[in-house]
Amino acid sequence: MARTVLLVEDEAAIADTVVYALQGEGYTTRWVQLGREALAALRDAPFDFVILDVGLPDISGFEVCKAIRRESDIPILFLTARSEEIDRVVGLEIGGDDYVAKPFSPRELVARVKAILKRVEPTPPSGIPWELDESRARIRYHGQTLNLTRTEYRILKTLLGQPERIYSREQLMERAWESPESSFDRAVDTHIKTLRAKLRAVAPDDEPIRTHHGLGYSLRP
Numbered sequence: 600m601a602r603t604v605l606l607v608e609d610e611a612a613i614a615d616t617v618v619y620a621l622q623g624e625g626y627t628t629r630w631v632q633l634g635r636e637a638l639a640a641l642r643d644a645p646f647d648f649v650i651l652d653v654g655l656p657d658i659s660g661f662e663v664c665k666a667i668r669r670e671s672d673i674p675i676l677f678l679t680a681r682s683e684e685i686d687r688v689v690g691l692e693i694g695g696d697d698y699v700a701k702p703f704s705p706r707e708l709v710a711r712v713k714a715i716l717k718r719v720e721p722t723p724p725s726g727i728p729w730e731l732d733e734s735r736a737r738i739r740y741h742g743q744t745l746n747l748t749r750t751e752y753r754i755l756k757t758l759l760g761q762p763e764r765i766y767s768r769e770q771l772m773e774r775a776w777e778s779p780e781s782s783f784d785r786a787v788d789t790h791i792k793t794l795r796a797k798l799r800a801v802a803p804d805d806e807p808i809r810t811h812h813g814l815g816y817s818l819r820p
Contacts, residue, residue, distance in 0.1 A: 602647040602716060603627045607637040607663065608678060609656050613701070617650065617678075620705035621712070634658040638666055645746045645797045646673060648712055653679035653690070661693060668694040670748045672737045674715045678703070719744060728802070729820075731759055743801045750775050751794050754787070755818075758808065762820035765811050791816060 604621055608614040609632045621628045629646075631637050634655045640646075649667065653660035664675055676697045677690045687698045696715050699708055730739040738745050738755055747755065753775035757766060766774075768787040775790075795808055807819045 601625055601627045603629070603645070604648045604650060604712065605637060605640055605646045606630045606650045607634065607655065607660065608632065608650070608652045609654075610652075613678075616705050617708065620709050624709050624713070626709075626712070632656070634660065634663040637663055641667065641671065641673075641746065642748075645800050647743070647746070648716060649673055649675045650678050650708075650712070651675055651695075653677055661689060664690070664693050664695055671746050672735055672744070673746050674719055676708075676711060676715065678708070728805070728807070729759055731756065740798060740801050741805075745797055745801070747794075747797070748790075751790055751797075754790055755794060758816065758818035762818050765815050765817045767815040771816065787816075 602625075604626050606614060606617055606621075606628055608617065608630065614630045614632075618628045618630055626648075629640060631640055632655075634657050637649070637651070641649075651660045651663060655663070660677060660679065664677075667673065667675065674696045675694065676699060677695045678699050678701070679690075680701045690698050696719075697711050699711065728741050732738070733756075736749075736752055738747065738752065738759070745751075745755075754771055757771060757774045771787050776786075791808060791810075795806070798805065798807060809817045809819060811817060
């Protein structure tokens with residue numbers, strides 16, 4: 600399955616070059632020009648990688664990175680005209696995985712994307728579709744890191760803890776929500792629906808989350 604890359608770059612000429620290079624290597628690429636567009640895109644669909652310009656017209660790429668890191672551990676590569684050491688250090692300290700300064704070689708950029716994806720997405724042992732990395736709050740499914748929100752991660756982690764066990768909506772809310780008393784039962788259903796869509800994007804023929812009507816949800820190992 601082709602990896603999906605979100606490119607956040609306000610200069611069309613640069614974006615065209617990057618998109619062409621990525622697509623030439625088999626990556627599915629979506630291009631947006633604003634930081635807020637990027638955050639909306641990440642909420643709407645799963646991506647495997649983000650290439651993020653620092654100097655965006657609406658909000659700084661550093662602020663976009665911070666917002667992403669509050670919800671996801673998706674790899675981020677900064678693309679920017681800034682080459683000073685302090686900028687590189689800041690970018691890496693707030694959660695960036697790499698930093699490329701303009702002007703740059705598109706081939707080198709793609710090579711860095713490949714290297715990061717290879718590093719963060721090792722192939723799991725044969726026959727085991729799940730890999731939970733609690734130290735990084737990351738879950739891999741069939742070798743692919745899932746782009747999960749904090750709540751989605753907690754729900755899936757709970758289900759993974761005891762496969763086949765049926766969890767009621769109330770039990771999932773207690774484990775996944777910081778303030779479960781302020782949420783509604785149907786919020787669990789909404790997150791389960793989104794989780795299923797993200798899992799289906801990785802393995803279309805699998806349906807690991809099971810619904811038990813009147814009882815709750817369980818996970819097939």
